[in-house]
Amino acid sequence: MEQYKDLEIRCPRLGGEVTFGYCMQERGDLPCPRVITCWQTYFPVETYLKKKLTPEEWDRFFNQPPGDKIATIFDIASALKKKKQS
Numbered sequence: 832m833e834q835y836k837d838l839e840i841r842c843p844r845l846g847g848e849v850t851f852g853y854c855m856q857e858r859g860d861l862p863c864p865r866v867i868t869c870w871q872t873y874f875p876v877e878t879y880l881k882k883k884l885t886p887e888e889w890d891r892f893f894n895q896p897p898g899d900k901i902a903t904i905f906d907i908a909s910a911l912k913k914k915k916q917s
C-alpha cells in the first residue's frame with residue numbers, strides 16, 4: 832500500500848480530504864465499502880484489493896452489513912480527530 836497510502840481525495844461522506852490509507856482502514860480491518868467507487872478513477876484499486884486482501888477478507892468486504900449510520904459517523908469523527916492529533 833506504500834505507493835498509494837498517502838494519496839488524498841475528497842471524501843463524499845465526510846466532505847474533507849482523506850488518504851487512501853484511511854479508506855483502507857475505515858472499517859478497522861476492512862476497507863470502506865465505497866473504496867472501489869471512490870478510487871477507481873485514480874488507480875486500479877479493485878486489482879490492488881484482490882492482491883492485498885485474503886479470500887476471507889475479500890468475502891467479508893463484499894458482504895459487509897450496512898451498519899448503524901450513527902455508529903459509522905462516530906467512528907469517522909473519531910478517526911479524523913486522531914488524524915488531526917498525529
Ligand code: SF4
Pocket residue numbers: 840841842843844845849853854857863864865866867869
Ligand atoms: S472510500 Fe470511504 S472513506 Fe474513503 S473517500 Fe470514499 S467514502 Fe470516504
